[in-house]
Amino acid sequence: MSVTTARGPTGRIEIDYERCEACELCVPACPRHCIEMGIGINGQGFTAAVCAHPETCTGCAICAESCPDVCIQVWR
Ligand code: SF4
Ligand code: SF4
Secondary structure (H helix, E strand, O other), X not given: OOEEEEEOOOOEEEEEOOXXXXXXXXXXXXXXXXXXXXXXXXXXXXXXXXXXXXXXXOOOOHHHHHOOOOOEEEEO
């Protein structure tokens, strides 16, 4: 399983690259603009989301709550 890992000063998320269905809901959901759609295509044929700006993640977990496929794990 391929996983996108990101660490920040107060929060950390992991997006399950292979399970992401690229609905893009997590991108506008993040108040810190951490998440962007990636350029790689996962095994399901989707351009999965990635944590492009992990340094600003607060660990608020709004992204995880927005994901219908439960792809995002959050630590803080
Ligand atoms: S935990 Fe909060 S700040 Fe961090 S990526 Fe998710 S929505 Fe953004
Ligand atoms: S909300 Fe979940 S399924 Fe949708 S793009 Fe984000 S990580 Fe992928």
